[in-house]
Amino acid sequence: MENPYLPKNVKIEKIIDETAGKDIKSFVLSFLNPQDCEAFSYHPGQFAEISIAGAGEIPIGIASSPSEGVEVKFTVKKMGVVTKDLHNSSAGRIIGLRGPYGNGFPMEELKGKNIVIVGGGFAFTTLRSLAVYLMDDSRRKDYGDITIICGARTPGDLIYRQEVETWASQPDLKVQVTVDKGNADWSGREGFIPPVVKEVAPSADNAIALVCGPPIMIKLTIPILFDLGFAPNKILNSLEMRMKCGFGKCGRCNIGNKYVCKDGPVFTFEELQKLPQEY
Amino acid sequence: MDTGIIKKENIKGVIESLMQMGKVVAPTRQDDMTVFSALPSSEALDLNYTNSKLSPKDYFFPQTEVLFCYEKENNQIHPPLIEDKPACLVGVRPCDAKAITLLDCIFNDPQYKDVYYLNKRKNTVVIGLACTNPQSTCFCTSTGGGPLDTTGMDMLWQDLGDRYLIKAVTPQGKELASKLFGIDKAPEKDLSYAKKQGEKVLSMIPPAFEAEKISEKLRSSFEDSVWETIHEKCLGCAACTFVCPTCHCFDIQDENSRDRGRRVKLWDSCMFPLFTLHTSGHNPRLSGKERMRQRIMHKFNYFKVNNGHVACVGCGRCIRECPVNMDIRQIVSAFS
Ligand SMILES: Cc1cc2nc3c(=O)[nH]c(=O)nc-3n(C[C@H](O)[C@H](O)[C@H](O)COP(=O)(O)OP(=O)(O)OC[C@H]3O[C@@H](n4cnc5c(N)ncnc54)[C@H](O)[C@@H]3O)c2cc1C
Ligand code: SF4
Ligand code: SF4
Ligand code: FES
Numbered sequence: 001m002e003n004p005y006l007p008k009n010v011k012i013e014k015i016i017d018e019t020a021g022k023d024i025k026s027f028v029l030s031f032l033n034p035q036d037c038e039a040f041s042y043h044p045g046q047f048a049e050i051s052i053a054g055a056g057e058i059p060i061g062i063a064s065s066p067s068e069g070v071e072v073k074f075t076v077k078k079m080g081v082v083t084k085d086l087h088n089s090s091a092g093r094i095i096g097l098r099g100p101y102g103n104g105f106p107m108e109e110l111k112g113k114n115i116v117i118v119g120g121g122f123a124f125t126t127l128r129s130l131a132v133y134l135m136d137d138s139r140r141k142d143y144g145d146i147t148i149i150c151g152a153r154t155p156g157d158l159i160y161r162q163e164v165e166t167w168a169s170q171p172d173l174k175v176q177v178t179v180d181k182g183n184a185d186w187s188g189r190e191g192f193i194p195p196v197v198k199e200v201a202p203s204a205d206n207a208i209a210l211v212c213g214p215p216i217m218i219k220l221t222i223p224i225l226f227d228l229g230f231a232p233n234k235i236l237n238s239l240e241m242r243m244k245c246g247f248g249k250c251g252r253c254n255i256g257n258k259y260v261c262k263d264g265p266v267f268t269f270e271e272l273q274k275l276p277q278e279y
Numbered sequence: 280m281d282t283g284i285i286k287k288e289n290i291k292g293v294i295e296s297l298m299q300m301g302k303v304v305a306p307t308r309q310d311d312m313t314v315f316s317a318l319p320s321s322e323a324l325d326l327n328y329t330n331s332k333l334s335p336k337d338y339f340f341p342q343t344e345v346l347f348c349y350e351k352e353n354n355q356i357h358p359p360l361i362e363d364k365p366a367c368l369v370g371v372r373p374c375d376a377k378a379i380t381l382l383d384c385i386f387n388d389p390q391y392k393d394v395y396y397l398n399k400r401k402n403t404v405v406i407g408l409a410c411t412n413p414q415s416t417c418f419c420t421s422t423g424g425g426p427l428d429t430t431g432m433d434m435l436w437q438d439l440g441d442r443y444l445i446k447a448v449t450p451q452g453k454e455l456a457s458k459l460f461g462i463d464k465a466p467e468k469d470l471s472y473a474k475k476q477g478e479k480v481l482s483m484i485p486p487a488f489e490a491e492k493i494s495e496k497l498r499s500s501f502e503d504s505v506w507e508t509i510h511e512k513c514l515g516c517a518a519c520t521f522v523c524p525t526c527h528c529f530d531i532q533d534e535n536s537r538d539r540g541r542r543v544k545l546w547d548s549c550m551f552p553l554f555t556l557h558t559s560g561h562n563p564r565l566s567g568k569e570r571m572r573q574r575i576m577h578k579f580n581y582f583k584v585n586n587g588h589v590a591c592v593g594c595g596r597c598i599r600e601c602p603v604n605m606d607i608r609q610i611v612s613a614f615s
Contacts, residue, residue, distance in 0.1 A: 003361075003394045005346045005531075005544070009354055053349035053356065053542070054535050079558040094353045241563065242555050244531045247391040251528035252547070252554055254573075255563075256501075257581035262390070276501045279563050 004247055007051035007096025008036035010072075012089055018075060020156025024122050025087055026063065026075045029097060037070050040100060043107050044130040045238060045266050048099030049246045050074060055085040059243040059261070062100060063125040065132035067139070072097070075125045075159060101246040102265050105130055105210065105236065114144035116202045118221055120193050120213025122159050124150050126238060127212055131167070140172065147202045151178040151193045155186040176200055194220040197228075204229035210236045222269060232270035239265045239279060255279050282465045283445045283456060285436075290443070294321040294369070296459055301365035301402075304338050306331055315368070326370050326438070329414050330594065334375045334524030335368055336382060338403075339396050342521075343545040346395070346531070350539045363398040370408045374419045374592040376431035378524035379405065384586040385527050395544070404451055407432035411480055416595030418487045418608055424592055426480040437473050444473045487608045488615050490579065490589045496614045497580040501572070505613045510571035512603045517548035519597035519605070520574065525590045528554070549573045575610055 014028040027050075031037035042048075042062055051057040064073035078087045089095070105126075115134060119127040127150075134143050148167065152158045158179065168175040178189040178196050189196065194217065202209070209230050211221055218237065225235055241253035241260040248262035256275040258264065267275075285293055297303050303318045306325050313328040315335040348357045371379075383400070386393035410417075410426035419425060429435050433452035436443040444465055447453040520526040530547035534540050547554060550570050556562045564570050582590035591607070598606050 001392055001394045001397065003358065004391050005395075005542075006356060006358055007354075009356070051354075053354045054351040054533055054540055056533050057531065083558075096354050096356065240557070242557050244529070248388065249385055249391065249393055249527075249529070250531070250547070251385075251549070251577075254577070254581065256576075257584045278501075278569065 004098070005245075007049070007057070007098045008033065008040070009094050010097045012091050012093045012095065013071060015089065015091055018122075018159040020154075023078045024075060024159060025078075026073055026159075027086065027089075028064075028071050028073050029095075030071050031097075032094070040072065040097070042066055042072075042100035043104045044133045045104030045126050046100040046102045047126070047246070047265065048072070048074075048097055048101060049243075050076075050082070050086065051096030051098060052082055052085050053096065055082045057096075057098075057244070058082045058086075059101070059246055061126040061129075061238070061265075063128050065129045065136070067133055067136040075122060075128075077122055099246065101261055103263065105266055107133075110134075110208060111142050112144065112206075114203065114205070114207035115146045116207055116209040117146070117148045117150070118193060118197060118209060118211045118213070119148075119150040120217040121152055121157070123212040123214070123238070124159060127210060128160055128163075130210065135167075135170075135173070144206065145174065145202075146172070147174040147176075147200065149176045149178075149193060149196055149200060151180070151189075151196070153180045155179050155183055155188075174200070174202075192220070193217050194224055197221055198224045201228055204231075204234070208234050208236065210238075212238045232273060233268045235269040236266055237269060237272060239267060241279060281447050281453065281456075282470065284465045284469060285443045285445055287441055287443070290324075290326075291321040293459065294318065294324055297367050297369070301367060303367050303369055304335065305369035324369070326408060328370075329412055330372050330375075330417075330596075332596075333522060334378060334594065334596065335371055336375070336378060336524045338366075338368060339379065339399050340382060340386070340527065340529075343543050344395055346542045346544050348539065348541045349533075351535075352538060361394055361398045363402050366399065366403045367406060368403055369406045370436075371405055371432065372410055372594070373407055373426060373428040373430070373432075373435075374410075374417075374424055374594040375524050376405055376407045377419075377424050377428060378431070378592045378594070380431040381525045381582075381586070381588060381590055381592070382527055384582075404433045404455055405431060406452075407435045409435055409437035409477065409480075411438050411476065413480060413484050414595060414599075416598040417484055417593060418595060419593035420481065420484045421486045421488050421608070422490050422589055422591050422593040425477075426484070427477040437476070439469060439473060439476070442469070444469055488612050490591075490611075493611050493614050494579050494583045494589055497576060498584075500614055501576070503614075506568050506572045509610055509613060510567040513550075513567050513571055513605055514603060515550050515552070515567055515570065516602060517550040518600045518602065519607075520548040520550055521546060522596040522600045523591075524594055524596070525578070525592060549577070571610075575607075579611055 010029040016026040018024040047061045049057045060074045063075045244250040253260040312332040386396035429448045433449045435446045447456045578590040
């Protein structure tokens with residue numbers, strides 16, 4: 001019987017500073033054992049537990065796409081014990097990983113649809129995984145229009161900035177990047193995400209919207225999507241709760257009868273409307 | 280053989296032959312309390328108890344359990360030897376035996392198996408002990424159980440005074456019965472006496488509420504004003520969840536000593552504010568109101584929706600151990 005609590009060892013191949021404040025870094029990991037690598041088969045929207053012996057474990061959304069190869073990327077904000085320990089790492093360090101966990105985005109359901117991606121702040125991580133996956137040459141034809149609206153507080157807080165800028169120049173994507181407050185070297189949009197969604201007004205026709213970000217952004221974006229004609233079951237949301245096990249045992253991440261780790265973290269807005277407002 | 284008799288004068292011999300087959304975990308007296316522990320000898324067994332202070336869930340799901348040891352350098356993990364030797368749990372009350380089947384729903388779900396729990400579970404025979412002396416805090420009949428209920432048992436023993444009536448429940452129980460006891464055949468009069476005794480005990484535990492109805496009512500009671508006041512007395516000490524045979528929430532922590540350490544799984548409780556606190560400071564269950572609501576809703580609604588049964592077996596421990604006399608029967612009855 002497989003022991004689900006045992007992390008598999010991975011090497012930190014690369015560490016990337018994502019923000020000017022240096023509080024968000026991406027970690028590119030590779031499995032030491034090829035069998036572990038093969039067993040780690042994931043799709044966008046799932047998460048994993050990063051494990052540091054002596055510090056603990058943390059659930060982190062997978063920021064890479066399986067189409068990018070065998071390395072797995074996570075983008076982590078420095079917060080408490082484990083994230084600080086991780087941030088103090090240098091490339092070459094061996095840490096642990098277990099997963100993947102969670103339902104992830106409903107990839108089958110997204111086929112043939114127009115996709116609207118709305119991401120605020122560093123919650124954009126799993127949406128990046130999704131965007132890269134959809135844009136993969138072998139799959140791009142399976143999806144209709146792709147609209148990406150993302151933003152952060154300041155230009156320095158924009159994660160994956162260069163990559164998003166290259167997306168913006170691609171003819172088969174509609175990309176809008178905004179910051180709450182610009183600075184001298186910012187020539188792009190200024191303003192909050194919800195009004196940008198309103199202005200860009202992506203069509204709800206045969207479309208699914210995926211929204212991740214701070215609670216206030218989500219709260220203000222949802223009514224705009226409703227006005228544009230998106231039904232509650234066509235709006236997807238990825239949730240966070242404090243977690244330990246990641247697979248429905250430790251009992252700490254529930255909202256009503258759903259475990260965010262196992263039944264989520266991705267829920268439709270329709271599902272969320274039926275759950276207690278306790279998250 | 281499905282039924283039989285063990286005379287009390289022979290019980291020691293029976294326990295000794297069980298001990299030859301493997302570890303026997305059974306009620307013993309320690310510091311004025313009855314607790315389940317591995318028997319050092321058949322003498323230590325004490326079957327004259329109302330119910331144990333803590334439930335035997337600790338055998339499958341210990342209060343602290345080492346998941347693995349590690350060395351910090353290079354994240355070296357040393358998986359433990361997971362116990363899978365045959366064992367026998369003896370003297371488990373019907374409420375507690377049923378509770379094991381509820382823990383199974385969590386630790387043995389089809390997708391993820393908790394190997395620490397399951398290795399012990401699948402190698403353990405559960406011998407139950409019918410309830411003959413219920414306490415005023417018992418309410419198993421309100422949650423679908425009863426003094427002769429055999430759910431979760433391989434075998435049931437019933438105390439008839441100078442003898443135990445043995446009833447094999449599962450194939451494992453039958454096998455054990457045939458291997459073990461030169462059991463005397465149960466005479467008709469013992470069978471009918473046992474039945475009468477069961478009925479008498481049953482009548483001593485009148486249902487306090489209808490779990491089905493309450494479960495249904497709770498579905499739409501998340502915003503009910505009852506929650507505002509019902510938690511007020513509660514100290515948030517979590518004793519109720521630690522003594523509960525069905526509570527299964529746990530934490531995972533790293534215990535370090537210099538460059539090495541061990542990762543442990545340890546009981547935790549939804550009654551603690553830290554249980555759901557995010558590092559950002561956000562806490563979806565801010566006050567005692569939300570935490571009491573979670574405990575009750577989980578037991579009587581969420582668990583029922585997910586697993587078909589309420590996560591309370593009416594053992595009454597939470598009532599007996601609460602320092603401010605909170606009574607779960609009264610709490611749920613507010614929704615009847
Ligand atoms: C599904 C999911 C995806 C996530 N994705 C990302 C991501 O891509 N990038 C990122 O930076 N952060 C992400 N988080 C949040 C991240 O897990 C927390 O910031 C992190 O656990 C904090 O741990 P710490 O040890 O630094 O803090 P401490 O406060 O020292 O944490 C102690 C322990 O509490 C638990 N914990 C505390 N806060 C949270 C929380 N918000 N969510 C879950 N567990 C928590 C963890 O088990 C942690 O080990 C995600 C959370 C979830 C649930
Ligand atoms: S909730 Fe109370 S009565 Fe019910 S099983 Fe748990 S401890 Fe026993
Ligand atoms: S034992 Fe009583 S006081 Fe302690 S948390 Fe439970 S209900 Fe509250
Ligand atoms: S994180 Fe343990 S149950 Fe969800």
